[in-house]
Amino acid sequence: MIIGGSASQALAAQVARELNDKLCSVETKKFPDGERYLRIKEEIPENEKVYVIQSTGYPQDENMMELFFILDTLNDMNIEDITVISPYLGYSRQERRFKETECISAKATAKLLQSMGIKRLISVNLHEQSICDLYDVPADNLSAMPAIAEHIKNTFEEKPIILAPDKGAQGFAKEIATQLDTDYDYLEKVRISPEVVETKTKNISVENKQVVIIDDIISTGGTIVNAINILKEQGAVSVDVICVHPVLVNDAILKIYAAGARSVQGTNTLKSEVATISLAKTIANHIKTL
Numbered sequence: 001m002i003i004g005g006s007a008s009q010a011l012a013a014q015v016a017r018e019l020n021d022k023l024c025s026v027e028t029k030k031f032p033d034g035e036r037y038l039r040i041k042e043e044i045p046e047n048e049k050v051y052v053i054q055s056t057g058y059p060q061d062e063n064m065m066e067l068f069f070i071l072d073t074l075n076d077m078n079i080e081d082i083t084v085i086s087p088y089l090g091y092s093r094q095e096r097r098f099k100e101t102e103c104i105s106a107k108a109t110a111k112l113l114q115s116m117g118i119k120r121l122i123s124v125n126l127h128e129q130s131i132c133d134l135y136d137v138p139a140d141n142l143s144a145m146p147a148i149a150e151h152i153k154n155t156f157e158e159k160p161i162i163l164a165p166d167k168g169a170q171g172f173a174k175e176i177a178t179q180l181d182t183d184y185d186y187l188e189k190v191r192i193s194p195e196v197v198e199t200k201t202k203n204i205s206v207e208n209k210q211v212v213i214i215d216d217i218i219s220t221g222g223t224i225v226n227a228i229n230i231l232k233e234q235g236a237v238s239v240d241v242i243c244v245h246p247v248l249v250n251d252a253i254l255k256i257y258a259a260g261a262r263s264v265q266g267t268n269t270l271k272s273e274v275a276t277i278s279l280a281k282t283i284a285n286h287i288k289t290l
């Protein structure tokens with residue numbers, strides 16, 4: 001049984017179709033004071049294995065609270081085998097303490113989810129792999145890169161160079177490039193003199209090349225705009241932008257297009273007008289292995 005939370009309805013439906021599983025929806029509404037009402041729309045047999053799919057991106061608190069309500073209702077129904085699939089797991093950006101007395105929000109989230117009796121957590125390209133260690137139950141961090149590589153293969157006429165906007169994203173570029181059998185690189189800051197820092201591709205030239213920039217998250221778009229400016233200066237003929245989690249706050253999409261991107265795309269870990277790459281197969285195939 002797949003339960004789709006309101007933040008991931010289409011993805012839940014696609015996963016259920018891939019698995020030929022039953023899909024159950026939830027009814028939610030807001031009371032005049034802003035509090036939420038929730039009802040799982042079907043009776044579920046106690047021995048059923050249940051997968052709850054709910055991303056917990058913006059509005060994080062509301063989506064997280066809805067997830068807790070679903071889980072608590074399942075507990076009341078005596079369902080024991082519950083897996084949470086939160087393709088974008090909110091509150092993952094702080095998985096350790098940088099200053100004393102800070103809340104480690106990723107740990108607080110893990111504690112709350114586990115207190116609701118979940119047997120497993122599945123997410124996609126978590127901000128840090130170490131977030132999995134905050135869970136006592138199995139926590140799986142899936143990669144969206146094979147699905148993104150497949151998408152590039154099916155929609156690009158020529159093999160592009162895959163470029164990470166910084167060293168941290170280099171692994172994503174490598175994963176995609178290996179699958180496509182193409183080149184990859186990342187942008188590196190080089191200090192030319194005490195006053196001048198230049199950012200350029202580390203190993204290869206992008207002159208007259210089609211480039212795809214890959215990152216896990218695009219939030220304000222600042223990182224990508226900077227990368228596009230550099231690639232254009234260095235003579236790239238086209239720059240397409242792909243990310244896993246299209247957070248895209250405020251005018252991020254416009255800023256990226258205004259900088260000269262040919263396209264901006266993301267996966268459907270979050271609802272977004274640029275979410276053209278579905279991870280339903282990635283998630284369904286993983287479920288089949290459990």
Ligand code: R5P
Nearest residue numbers: 216217218219220221222223
């Ligand atoms: C950084 O760790 C991430 O990989 C992204 O590069 C970053 O979150 C992007 O943020 P923004 O779009 O605000 O530049």
